[in-house]
Amino acid sequence: xxxxxxxxxxxxxxxxxxHRQKFMELINAxxxxxxxxxxxxxxxxxxxxxxxxxxxxxxxxSTIADNAAGYAAFSLMEEHSSVLTxxxxxxxxxxxxxxxxxxxxxxxxxxxTLTICRSEVFxxxxxxxxxxxxxxxxxxxxxxxxxx
Amino acid sequence: xxxxxxxxxxxxxxxxxxHRQKFMELINAxxxxxxxxxxxxxxxxxxxxxxxxxxxxxxxxSTIADNAAGYAAFSLMEEHSSVLTxxxxxxxxxxxxxxxxxxxxxxxxxxxTLTICRSEVFxxxxxxxxxxxxxxxxxxxxxxxxxx
Amino acid sequence: xxxxxxxxxxxxxxxxxxHRQKFMELINAxxxxxxxxxxxxxxxxxxxxxxxxxxxxxxxxSTIADNAAGYAAFSLMEEHSSVLTxxxxxxxxxxxxxxxxxxxxxxxxxxxTLTICRSEVFxxxxxxxxxxxxxxxxxxxxxxxxxx
Amino acid sequence: xxxxxxxxxxxxxxxxxxHRQKFMELINAxxxxxxxxxxxxxxxxxxxxxxxxxxxxxxxxSTIADNAAGYAAFSLMEEHSSVLTxxxxxxxxxxxxxxxxxxxxxxxxxxxTLTICRSEVFxxxxxxxxxxxxxxxxxxxxxxxxxx
Numbered sequence: 001x002x003x004x005x006x007x008x009x010x011x012x013x014x015x016x017x018x019h020r021q022k023f024m025e026l027i028n029a030x031x032x033x034x035x036x037x038x039x040x041x042x043x044x045x046x047x048x049x050x051x052x053x054x055x056x057x058x059x060x061x062s063t064i065a066d067n068a069a070g071y072a073a074f075s076l077m078e079e080h081s082s083v084l085t086x087x088x089x090x091x092x093x094x095x096x097x098x099x100x101x102x103x104x105x106x107x108x109x110x111x112x113t114l115t116i117c118r119s120e121v122f123x124x125x126x127x128x129x130x131x132x133x134x135x136x137x138x139x140x141x142x143x144x145x146x147x148x
Numbered sequence: 149x150x151x152x153x154x155x156x157x158x159x160x161x162x163x164x165x166x167h168r169q170k171f172m173e174l175i176n177a178x179x180x181x182x183x184x185x186x187x188x189x190x191x192x193x194x195x196x197x198x199x200x201x202x203x204x205x206x207x208x209x210s211t212i213a214d215n216a217a218g219y220a221a222f223s224l225m226e227e228h229s230s231v232l233t234x235x236x237x238x239x240x241x242x243x244x245x246x247x248x249x250x251x252x253x254x255x256x257x258x259x260x261t262l263t264i265c266r267s268e269v270f271x272x273x274x275x276x277x278x279x280x281x282x283x284x285x286x287x288x289x290x291x292x293x294x295x296x
Numbered sequence: 297x298x299x300x301x302x303x304x305x306x307x308x309x310x311x312x313x314x315h316r317q318k319f320m321e322l323i324n325a326x327x328x329x330x331x332x333x334x335x336x337x338x339x340x341x342x343x344x345x346x347x348x349x350x351x352x353x354x355x356x357x358s359t360i361a362d363n364a365a366g367y368a369a370f371s372l373m374e375e376h377s378s379v380l381t382x383x384x385x386x387x388x389x390x391x392x393x394x395x396x397x398x399x400x401x402x403x404x405x406x407x408x409t410l411t412i413c414r415s416e417v418f419x420x421x422x423x424x425x426x427x428x429x430x431x432x433x434x435x436x437x438x439x440x441x442x443x444x
Numbered sequence: 445x446x447x448x449x450x451x452x453x454x455x456x457x458x459x460x461x462x463h464r465q466k467f468m469e470l471i472n473a474x475x476x477x478x479x480x481x482x483x484x485x486x487x488x489x490x491x492x493x494x495x496x497x498x499x500x501x502x503x504x505x506s507t508i509a510d511n512a513a514g515y516a517a518f519s520l521m522e523e524h525s526s527v528l529t530x531x532x533x534x535x536x537x538x539x540x541x542x543x544x545x546x547x548x549x550x551x552x553x554x555x556x557t558l559t560i561c562r563s564e565v566f567x568x569x570x571x572x573x574x575x576x577x578x579x580x581x582x583x584x585x586x587x588x589x590x591x592x
Contacts, residue, residue: 319492344469344470348464359501386531387530387531
């Protein structure tokens with residue numbers, strides 16, 4: 001789909017919000033790409049992010065899916081709005097066994113109040129990417145509530 | 149509901165698995181209670197766990213909801229089984245604005261292959277607990293695949 | 297939880313809306329109970345409502361779960377509002393093998409714009425009820441948009 | 445994605461199962477297309493399928509999304525298997541205001557036990573199709589349990 005942002009600096013606004021999230025720093029998440037209605041985030045492997053088998057924890061996988069969706073939606077919102085996740089649903093399809101987690105989200109519907117996104121999370125191992133998880137997320141736009 | 153564990157040391161098995169999850173250590177999560185078909189986890193506030201407004205990040209809230217569900221289910225599985233989350237759906241109802249996050253999960257149905265749980269996540273502020281999020285989760289039992 | 301309706305005739309308003317849904321008539325669904333934040337619907341068995349094994353179709357099970365949630369939420373909305381389902385997630389736990397399907401929904405959170413509900417669907421066979429499905433639903437209140 | 449069916453008559457098996465679902469007959473649903481990992485179902489408008497505003501009822505929209513997902517998954521299962529929906533999550537994005545409802549489902553992951561699908565539901569009005577709903581579904585393969 002072809003979305004139009006509502007003001008020119010949407011990308012800077014997404015980046016500034018991302019960098020205010022201290023949890024992104026703790027897990028070393030990188031905001032890799034932002035386009036109107038699209039966002040990509042990556043998280044390199046680190047033993048501190050693992051579950052009992054040494055793979056990326058489901059909590060990290062849901063964090064990257066949710067955050068990519070949140071910023072894909074935020075890229076289409078008004079300048080003085082903030083965004084909240086209403087709910088999301090995530091299917092875990094393959095273990096997070098690899099060196100890089102890649103979350104990509106696309107907006108499906110950008111409504112006046114609610115925005116719906118789908119995310120896919122890939123796990124890269126030995127240079128090959130594999131579908132690890134997929135989610136569907138509902139976000140709400142809070143108008144005239146700046147993000148900071 | 150009244151569930152019967154399948155072997156006597158189910159609680160030690162849950163605790164051992166929880167302590168092998170390095171991500172739980174990173175975010176300082178505590179396994180507070182395990183009963184047959186029930187699990188409670190708590191995470192004290194720390195600035196490193198926050199989103200852009202300084203509240204618990206949705207990724208942390210989904211981590212506690214998912215992990216409590218996983219271990220509630222695991223408490224009813226066979227001795228030599230391991231557990232994987234198939235999928236979950238989480239509604240975020242109030243901001244994670246407080247000093248302690250409390251996740252409680254109960255098994256709704258313990259089937260031969262799949263187990264369904266519901267979790268509630270509460271946020272405590274000034275000694276008062278408030279419903280912050282609620283989830284519904286599907287888990288799968290992998291028989292004869294020990295957890296470690 | 298203890299919810300307060302926003303006007304005295306909330307029950308008549310729910311009943312009138314239910315009876316305007318022609319699909320409820322087609323599948324012979326009955327509105328059995330409405331309280332503030334609660335709704336119960338029943339559907340007697342009929343061969344025309346079945347899937348390939350002769351049990352209640354998942355589409356009927358999701359209809360009863362969604363509709364009970366919708367009217368539980370509607371019972372707490374303002375007099376001149378209408379309600380729409382934003383999304384729901386349903387786990388099917390036992391086959392719909394029985395003579396009566398019973399859907400019960402409770403409001404978890406009644407917010408200014410969004411309301412969150414949980415439903416349980418029971419199947420009755422030989423006088424015994426069994427948990428058949430469970431859902432979690434998000435609804436939106438459209439203010440000053442009367443239901444008819 | 446490019447999926448390979450496990451036996452040559454997968455399409456006939458899907459069609460035979462669809463036609464055993466009496467609920468499909470009641471709502472006049474048509475199985476329009478079946479390919480390996482893909483299924484399309486259509487339901488023409490009929491006043492008996494409506495909610496309080498005269499549009500397709502959410503129960504019908506979830507039925508078409510779920511059934512398309514079920515048969516997309518079933519097309520990849522073994523000859524003597526049957527299929528059950530474990531759970532699904534559906535976002536309703538536009539009212540079902542039109543003359544034809546079109547459900548299309550694709551398999552995302554076809555695992556040994558579980559299969560994950562995504563469905564999109566479109567509503568056609570005056571010859572134009574609009575995205576009405578989207579879902580994500582988990583299905584389970586029951587081996588050596590023939591469908592009839």
